[in-house]
Amino acid sequence: MEHQSGNILEWQDFEKVAMHVGTIIAVTDFPEARKPAYQLVIDFGTEIGIKKSSAQITKRYAKEDLISKQIIAVVNFPKKQIGTFMSECLVLGSVGNDNDIVLLTSDLKVENGLRIG
Template identity: 45%
Template sequence: MQTIDMTEFQSIDLRIGTIVRAEDFAKTKKPAYKIWVDLGDLGIKKSSAQITFHYRPEELIGKQVLCVCNFAPKQIADFMSEVLVTGFSDIEGHIVLATGDKPIPNGAKLH
């Protein structure tokens, strides 16, 4: 594993936000959802997420998720993904979202 120093870690803008909208994303090669995340002062940002195995769109609403906010936007089919919603692979390789275990203000940074 490659190591990084604290300066490199601090250059990654990791923030918590609340999913306010989610819908199927039929135009992707792999099953995915279009997700809108309220990131407080940063506003509502869009993301494409391949999380269809463990989640349905309606159960994502209100869930807080950890996002990488300073990646360059990425065009996915006809949708511009502005943040990366993070998660972990379960034993079968399906993504489980990275979340907080208590309510956190939208836009709060990871320390």
């Protein structure tokens, strides 16, 4: 059975979403967040650079387990102010019950900044 959630995208719409691979290089607690979250610093390679993000992934991930993990993120959304923190990209993950998020990752180590498409 085909599942549709919302409107059908045109291919040109999908091409506008810049999803890239990055490596988490720093993780800190984010006590000011309304829901438990970490502040992440992610290296997307020389072309995109270093970006920060807030992620509600504290249920499944310890800070030390996130260092050097390659993740997938959308890097061309506008920056978003979250409390005192400016989020510069959207880290992607599957969202289960009770906001239980599992990060989208690369199963093999690849170059930071590679585009997903």
